[in-house]
Amino acid sequence: MNELPWIEIISAVVVLAGGGGLAGVLVARRRRRTEDQGDASSTAGTTTAPSATAERETAEPATAEPDTAGPATAEPAATAAPVLERPAPTAGRLVRLRDRLARSGSPLGARLLSVLSRDSLTEDDWDEIEEELLLADVGAGPTTELLDALRTRVRVLGVREPAAVRDLLRAELVALLQPELDRTLHTDPRTAEDGTHLPAVTLVVGVNGTGKTTTVGKLARVLVADGRSVVLGAADTFRAAAADQLTTWGNRVGVPTVRSDREGADPASVAFEAVARGRDEKTDVVLVDTAGRLQNKAGLMDELGKIVRVASKVAAPSEVLLVLDATTGQNGLSQARVFAEVAGVTGIVLTKLDGTAKGGIVVQVQRELGVPVKLIGLGEGPDDLAPFDVEEFVDGILG
Numbered sequence: 026m027n028e029l030p031w032i033e034i035i036s037a038v039v040v041l042a043g044g045g046g047l048a049g050v051l052v053a054r055r056r057r058r059t060e061d062q063g064d065a066s067s068t069a070g071t072t073t074a075p076s077a078t079a080e081r082e083t084a085e086p087a088t089a090e091p092d093t094a095g096p097a098t099a100e101p102a103a104t105a106a107p108v109l110e111r112p113a114p115t116a117g118r119l120v121r122l123r124d125r126l127a128r129s130g131s132p133l134g135a136r137l138l139s140v141l142s143r144d145s146l147t148e149d150d151w152d153e154i155e156e157e158l159l160l161a162d163v164g165a166g167p168t169t170e171l172l173d174a175l176r177t178r179v180r181v182l183g184v185r186e187p188a189a190v191r192d193l194l195r196a197e198l199v200a201l202l203q204p205e206l207d208r209t210l211h212t213d214p215r216t217a218e219d220g221t222h223l224p225a226v227t228l229v230v231g232v233n234g235t236g237k238t239t240t241v242g243k244l245a246r247v248l249v250a251d252g253r254s255v256v257l258g259a260a261d262t263f264r265a266a267a268a269d270q271l272t273t274w275g276n277r278v279g280v281p282t283v284r285s286d287r288e289g290a291d292p293a294s295v296a297f298e299a300v301a302r303g304r305d306e307k308t309d310v311v312l313v314d315t316a317g318r319l320q321n322k323a324g325l326m327d328e329l330g331k332i333v334r335v336a337s338k339v340a341a342p343s344e345v346l347l348v349l350d351a352t353t354g355q356n357g358l359s360q361a362r363v364f365a366e367v368a369g370v371t372g373i374v375l376t377k378l379d380g381t382a383k384g385g386i387v388v389q390v391q392r393e394l395g396v397p398v399k400l401i402g403l404g405e406g407p408d409d410l411a412p413f414d415v416e417e418f419v420d421g422i423l424g
């Protein structure tokens with residue numbers, strides 16, 4: 026499978042900006058999908074909306090079978106906004122990332138630096154550093170490692186100059202964040218053996234309120250800026266407003282949204298519809314938003330497994346992005362473990378990093394699961410999503 030390095034996104038945006046391409050273009054077409062679903066739909070039966078709703082309220086185990094997902098209820102987006110927005114260039118986002126992190130009250134890096142720069146470091150100073158790291162959710166193991174490395178290097182090198190201390194801390198923090206991990210997003214469509222176009226499918230999962238819908242909307246903008254065709258799938262059928270929210274995101278950049286006309290409809294059905302539409306219309310990427318679910322509710326996690334299986338009848342997801350709220354810290358780790366097991370998470374999106382010093386969870390999630398943080402959310406604005414770049418991130422928290 027091909028990869029989409031962020032540099033390509035940046036280049037494409039520069040090209041688009043240079044050509045003055047997208048602004049003012051009218052959306053003339055919103056196709057209502059009426060054609061038969063072919064092979065895949067033959068496996069589908071009726072939708073299972075009532076059980077999905079009951080499940081969420083009572084957290085009972087799911088009873089629906091994978092083959093009961095009916096695709097019939099999904100519909101394209103409502104009327105599009107007439108004027109398309111042009112998403113902000115990705116390049117500018119990295120700069121903003123650093124600003125936001127540096128402005129987030131008292132960044133971890135700045136606090137560490139202030140302790141490390143003291144004339145002679147006492148045991149109390151080292152305890153303070155340890156406490157800062159633990160408070161930032163870096164985790165016990167990585168904290169001990171970092172402390173040991175810092176102690177050794179400070180002692181051996183006798184570093185005291187602020188600039189040298191900064192360099193030393195920077196190098197240790199970068200190493201902790203595993204810069205060697207592959208953070209590219211897999212968003213290239215492929216062709217099946219029989220010649221069928223298969224869109225790249227990205228499934229976005231996570232617990233309630235972490236920023237899934239917002240992330241799907243922001244990611245659509247990034248892809249559009251790169252000149253990609255996108256279809257959104259509103260598989261959060263539990264919260265009606267989520268589908269409206271997603272449709273609005275899509276309309277702003279001329280991307281159609283496949284959604285159900287019934288609240289509580291089977292989310293697997295909607296996911297199937299969206300991927301099938303991407304296949305039929307030869308779309309590059311299908312982004313599927315899912316409802317928030319708690320990782321300890323077996324029924325909801327079963328439902329997620331079903332979404333993956335049913336969507337895979339058309340095209341298996343090439344990315345399953347787990348959205349974690351940075352402000353919830355440690356809890357993100359147990360979420361990540363269960364989601365990784367059920368849905369095969371390929372990347373983490375860490376949201377709400379603006380204004381929190383708890384980003385240390387990045388370290389633990391990557392270490393324990395071997396899953397890289399690929400994107401970070403830095404605010405509620407439409408272009409406040411940036412690729413996670415280890416060095417930029419560390420420079421941001423060092424202020």
Ligand SMILES: Nc1nc2c(ncn2[C@@H]2O[C@H](COP(=O)(O)OP(=O)(O)OP(=O)(O)O)[C@@H](O)[C@H]2O)c(=O)[nH]1
Pocket residue numbers: 231232233234235236237238239240261264267315316317318376377378379401402403404405409
């Ligand atoms: N400050 C900040 N807020 C964010 C960020 N990402 C998302 N949010 C906000 O978080 C709130 C929840 O976002 P949603 O996208 O609706 O969350 P969700 O995960 O789809 O929610 P459910 O569907 O209820 O599970 C919204 O108010 C977003 O604007 C971020 O990076 N920074």
